[in-house]
Amino acid sequence: MSLRFALLGLLARESLTGYDLTKRFDSTVGFFWSAKHSQIYPELANLTQEGLVTYELVTQTSKPNKKVYTITEEGRAALRAWIDTPGDRRTVKDPLLMRIWVVGMVDPNLALRQLREVSAEYEKRGAALEQAELEARAAGADRPTPDNMGLGAFMTLRCGLLQHQAYREWLNWSIAQLERVVEATAKAGV
Amino acid sequence: MSLRFALLGLLARESLTGYDLTKRFDSTVGFFWSAKHSQIYPELANLTQEGLVTYELVTQTSKPNKKVYTITEEGRAALRAWIDTPGDRRTVKDPLLMRIWVVGMVDPNLALRQLREVSAEYEKRGAALEQAELEARAAGADRPTPDNMGLGAFMTLRCGLLQHQAYREWLNWSIAQLERVVEATAKAGV
DNA sequence: CAGCACATGTAATTTGTTACATGATTGC
DNA sequence: GCAATCATGTAACAAATTACATGTGCTG
Numbered sequence: 001m002s003l004r005f006a007l008l009g010l011l012a013r014e015s016l017t018g019y020d021l022t023k024r025f026d027s028t029v030g031f032f033w034s035a036k037h038s039q040i041y042p043e044l045a046n047l048t049q050e051g052l053v054t055y056e057l058v059t060q061t062s063k064p065n066k067k068v069y070t071i072t073e074e075g076r077a078a079l080r081a082w083i084d085t086p087g088d089r090r091t092v093k094d095p096l097l098m099r100i101w102v103v104g105m106v107d108p109n110l111a112l113r114q115l116r117e118v119s120a121e122y123e124k125r126g127a128a129l130e131q132a133e134l135e136a137r138a139a140g141a142d143r144p145t146p147d148n149m150g151l152g153a154f155m156t157l158r159c160g161l162l163q164h165q166a167y168r169e170w171l172n173w174s175i176a177q178l179e180r181v182v183e184a185t186a187k188a189g190v
Numbered sequence: 191m192s193l194r195f196a197l198l199g200l201l202a203r204e205s206l207t208g209y210d211l212t213k214r215f216d217s218t219v220g221f222f223w224s225a226k227h228s229q230i231y232p233e234l235a236n237l238t239q240e241g242l243v244t245y246e247l248v249t250q251t252s253k254p255n256k257k258v259y260t261i262t263e264e265g266r267a268a269l270r271a272w273i274d275t276p277g278d279r280r281t282v283k284d285p286l287l288m289r290i291w292v293v294g295m296v297d298p299n300l301a302l303r304q305l306r307e308v309s310a311e312y313e314k315r316g317a318a319l320e321q322a323e324l325e326a327r328a329a330g331a332d333r334p335t336p337d338n339m340g341l342g343a344f345m346t347l348r349c350g351l352l353q354h355q356a357y358r359e360w361l362n363w364s365i366a367q368l369e370r371v372v373e374a375t376a377k378a379g380v
Numbered sequence: 381c382a383g384c385a386c387a388t389g390t391a392a393t394t395t396g397t398t399a400c401a402t403g404a405t406t407g408c
Numbered sequence: 409g410c411a412a413t414c415a416t417g418t419a420a421c422a423a424a425t426t427a428c429a430t431g432t433g434c435t436g
Contacts, residue, residue, distance in 0.1 A: 009288050033288055037387090060387090063433075083289050087286055090286065096280065098223055104341055105266065109337070110274045146371055151293045186390075257415090391426100407410105407412085
């Protein structure tokens with residue numbers, strides 16, 4: 001039930017198309033929410049019908065036409081009401097950790113391959129996040145003042161960064177652990 | 191599709207009932223996987239039918255009877271095959287962060303209430319995690335040797351701990367940020 | 381000329397949640 | 409006596425993924 005609020009939340013900052021929203025969900029806010037376009041478009045239709053958003057059809061020549069969605073006053077009210085609602089808890093599904101859980105019963109090299117793959121992704125994405133934080137600070141988004149509309153985005157970005165760092169740290173530590181296991185196995189095998 | 195592998199993974203370490211599995215999913219492995227009993231029981235039935243697990247019916251007098259599930263050799267093989275499968279990525283849904291994202295448009299006190307509530311939970315759970323890590327170390331689960339069957343569980347626990355610490359750190363920082371906003375608002379309001 | 385970015389949608393299927401259903405024992 | 413723990417299941421509903429469907433223009 002909170003996809004609608006995620007959409008309203010994103011639209012509360014800026015008007016966007018369904019396509020833009022989809023991109024947000026797998027980049028900027030991807031670390032705390034995600035959704036595919038096939039889920040987003042129907043929900044936008046619902047929100048429109050309920051009057052929580054409106055859209056303007058923008059005709060384009062060199063690209064497909066698009067619908068730019070804007071949150072309405074009712075939409076903002078609904079969002080505000082939701083904020084003060086007893087919070088559903090965070091959920092995580094991490095198949096990598098599930099694989100690590102059973103690492104004792106498989107060739108540690110298999111797990112290592114997966115860890116290294118994920119690690120490479122995280123290194124890349126980590127750099128992008130750090131860059132984003134610097135830019136946000138430069139833009140003054142970190143000022144804790146009531147007029148600073150960018151503070152919320154900055155705070156979530158900061159959370160993403162800390163989480164990301166912790167995960168990277170763990171990845172590196174894990175890789176080192178399993179490398180030692182592999183070494184020990186090689187020695188015993190000879 | 192990976193609930194089945196999560197179940198097989200848990201059963202690879204020890205034989206458990208559906209009820210036990212449910213508890214694991216909202217405590218020990220809860221930070222990287224979760225499922226309700228209504229999803230678990232039918233999946234156990236499927237796994238039984240496919241021969242990946244078997245169960246033994248244990249009759250009890252002072253408690254309801256139970257089915258203790260054990261992974262089969264085929265089950266272990268299926269799990270091993272899955273480990274080396276191209277990994278689905280981690281997904282997160284965090285309604286708290288969604289609320290923070292839009293904090294600029296609401297009374298920061300509302301957000302503060304939510305943050306403090308979550309913070310209290312995290313402090314409590316953090317202590318439990320730290321305790322668990324100490325015990326695991328004492329039991330030698332941290333040795334990176336091929337014979338150490340507990341290493342996988344220790345590694346995931348460590349990940350949980352690091353993630354948890356990062357989140358707590360962020361919660362405290364966030365609370366401080368919003369307190370400053372509230373102060374600034376009070377000053378301006380007078 | 382192949383593949384990607386843009387852009388929006390629907391249909392089929394799989395996952396996951398909430399609610400319904402039952403029932404004994406133990407601790408407060 | 410009332411709530412919690414133990415224990416297993418089904419049914420109804422909501423949420424999410426994968427696949428189907430279409431079409432232009434730019435870039436390598």
